Amino acid sequence: MSVLDRSALEASPLADLHALASELSIDGYRRLRKAELIDAILGRQGGEAGAGEESRSEADEDDRPGSRRRRGRRGGRGRSAAREDEAGAEPEPESSGAGEPEERDEGEEPDERADGGRRGGAEREEEVVEGEVELLPNGSGFLRVNPPEPSEDDVYVSAAQVKRCELVPGDRISGPRRAPRRSERFASLIRVDTINGRPADEVADSTRFEDLPAAFPTERLRLGSDDPTLKAIEWLTPFGQGSRVSIVGPARSGKTEALRRLAETLAGQSDIHLSVVLAGVRPEEISEWQQGPAAPAAAVSLAASADAQAQTLERVVDQARRLAARGSHAVVLIDTLGGVAPHAARKLLASARNVAGGGSLTVIATAPEPLGGETTVIALDPRLASTGRFPAVDLLASGTIRAELLVGQAGAEAIARARMEALES
Numbered sequence: 001m002s003v004l005d006r007s008a009l010e011a012s013p014l015a016d017l018h019a020l021a022s023e024l025s026i027d028g029y030r031r032l033r034k035a036e037l038i039d040a041i042l043g044r045q046g047g048e049a050g051a052g053e054e055s056r057s058e059a060d061e062d063d064r065p066g067s068r069r070r071r072g073r074r075g076g077r078g079r080s081a082a083r084e085d086e087a088g089a090e091p092e093p094e095s096s097g098a099g100e101p102e103e104r105d106e107g108e109e110p111d112e113r114a115d116g117g118r119r120g121g122a123e124r125e126e127e128v129v130e131g132e133v134e135l136l137p138n139g140s141g142f143l144r145v146n147p148p149e150p151s152e153d154d155v156y157v158s159a160a161q162v163k164r165c166e167l168v169p170g171d172r173i174s175g176p177r178r179a180p181r182r183s184e185r186f187a188s189l190i191r192v193d194t195i196n197g198r199p200a201d202e203v204a205d206s207t208r209f210e211d212l213p214a215a216f217p218t219e220r221l222r223l224g225s226d227d228p229t230l231k232a233i234e235w236l237t238p239f240g241q242g243s244r245v246s247i248v249g250p251a252r253s254g255k256t257e258a259l260r261r262l263a264e265t266l267a268g269q270s271d272i273h274l275s276v277v278l279a280g281v282r283p284e285e286i287s288e289w290q291q292g293p294a295a296p297a298a299a300v301s302l303a304a305s306a307d308a309q310a311q312t313l314e315r316v317v318d319q320a321r322r323l324a325a326r327g328s329h330a331v332v333l334i335d336t337l338g339g340v341a342p343h344a345a346r347k348l349l350a351s352a353r354n355v356a357g358g359g360s361l362t363v364i365a366t367a368p369e370p371l372g373g374e375t376t377v378i379a380l381d382p383r384l385a386s387t388g389r390f391p392a393v394d395l396l397a398s399g400t401i402r403a404e405l406l407v408g409q410a411g412a413e414a415i416a417r418a419r420m421e422a423l424e425s
Contacts, residue, residue: 004045009038017041019160023191126176126190129155133171135162137298139315143173143189156186165192165200168322172196209325214353217242217375220406221272221331221362223265229254230261232391236415237398238406239376241272241329242354245364246337246371249380254392255366256285258380259335262364263294266331272362273323273330277316279309280339294333302339310344313337317351317363324353324361334365346371376400395422 009017017037021029024044029037131154132147139159145151155177157167167173175193180186192200217240223230239245247255266274278286278299286299297319298312313334320330332352337345349371352363370377379397384390395418404412 129177130174133167135169156188166322209321213356215356216402217354218405225265229391232393237378240406242360243362243375244349244352245376246374247366247378248369250382253380253382254385267294275316276333278335279312306340310340313348320361324359327359329360331362336366338368395419
């Protein structure tokens, strides 16, 4: 872990300082003021024994009204203070390996004050574990020691660690573990030391996804379906790896059904990582998706708030961004962007890009109307859909930017002729 100077720490938000203090096993860091927390971090990074933070946490206890400090046998801290530590720490929920642990705050790391931390000024030897990353829909994950099967020896990885280290499913990581506390079933990873055999700092310091050079899509995603709507989409509104695609139309125009049929086709393609995320949909639709060939990575119904919907979508898209940054081709299907704020919807759609000389992230989302910035718009006609006349694609309202890069010049001219015929009819 790199050593930070005072100016860098002072510029960091408190959540990041808490995460760093947790990794350094600083006792009672949540009760320290920011300046005191920075002093403790600098002291620990410089190899100090940590007595400073002991005295500060005790002084803070004296400041609380009615507090009585009793000295115990644990490095001078009383048992009442130890109980306060346990009460103030978020318990790590139990999980069988297939279920999800409760989500922690994104800036928060597992707390190392118990068992895996320091006792009486003496630091325990850290037990290093190694395994494969499996991510959960809430952004956290597990280090599977015997992948792909879950086991009782698996180690919980916080959402903050996943985000900071840009972890993706299948990464092989190593680092020290903290033994589970009384309220926990699994051990927690204290920090990530290596990722796929490289130091974690090197991987985390690599170029950010937003800074990777983007190019217009040139590799078309072939559907190869006999479904009339999908055939019309493939040949008249083509899209490729790295496209930003919106399927638009009013209610009952068939947007969700078109997306479901796309999912069935794309689920069989082994060269892409497909994710489906549902936000603001009917509960019955969630059940239907779960029974299909592409089960949702995450889903919230229309009862969820706009913020909850946006957060659900962001978690799945963020995982896909990390895959694309590593050179993989990821596709995220979203139903729907209609329930989130316009700015959040555009941000999610804008994540799609074809990384020049690298991977790609394709986002295909349903929405009431185009958001702006799409490379492909697929507009559906409710009049055709309601009368069972398929394909129900509105060619005049649909279109693909730089279609010749996907289908060649002759294909682009054929699309133009079809649009002209639709205009004249």
